[in-house]
Amino acid sequence: MTQQTVHTAGVVSRFAPYLAPLSLAVTLGLAAMPAAAQGAAGQAQAATESAGALGGPDGEQLYRQNCMACHMAQGEGAQGLGRFPALANNPALTAAGYPIFVVLNGLGGMPWFNGMLSDEEIAAVVSYVRTHFGNTYTDPVRPEDVAMMRGPVPTE
Numbered sequence: 001m002t003q004q005t006v007h008t009a010g011v012v013s014r015f016a017p018y019l020a021p022l023s024l025a026v027t028l029g030l031a032a033m034p035a036a037a038q039g040a041a042g043q044a045q046a047a048t049e050s051a052g053a054l055g056g057p058d059g060e061q062l063y064r065q066n067c068m069a070c071h072m073a074q075g076e077g078a079q080g081l082g083r084f085p086a087l088a089n090n091p092a093l094t095a096a097g098y099p100i101f102v103v104l105n106g107l108g109g110m111p112w113f114n115g116m117l118s119d120e121e122i123a124a125v126v127s128y129v130r131t132h133f134g135n136t137y138t139d140p141v142r143p144e145d146v147a148m149m150r151g152p153v154p155t156e
């Protein structure tokens, strides 16, 4: 077992109460997704296609297409009609498992990206936010780390 695996397994067990029910069902829930989320799926698809030409998903491009509207250009977040937390200088990104979990499953007002972004894309965008905006968490985030935490697409 690599160090990374142990580390991610720790995070998984921290979220075990959330993950356990998810592991029961297998579904491709596109039909159940809100219209806005389906729009995001289209964008994600476009990102996949253009990134393919470059040989791997581009974390910065994925951030701009999927995250920036809420978390803002420099990850500074926003306060207004909603509260969009800053990703800049955010110690919650210290362990990769947490942002992977949030991106896969959503959190509060944040939509989930399970069903829209691939393991490679989530690894790329999580790597991007962990190494930009004042964050210096350079341990690599691998697609396998995302795959380990991915359950069925949430339906509500």
Ligand code: HEC
Binding pocket: 063, 066, 067, 068, 069, 070, 071, 082, 083, 084, 085, 087, 090, 092, 098, 099, 102, 103, 107, 108, 109, 110, 111, 113, 125, 126, 129
């Ligand atoms: C529709 C708006 C929206 C989009 C799009 C969005 N987020 Fe969020 N995000 C939120 C909100 C709102 C929260 C706070 C949720 C809460 O705490 O209840 C959040 C929380 C987070 C957190 C947890 C921060 C913390 O301090 O605990 C991370 C990490 C995160 N988002 C990353 C991302 C990434 C990466 C993307 C793009 C793949 C993304 N978000 C896209 C709205 C959004």
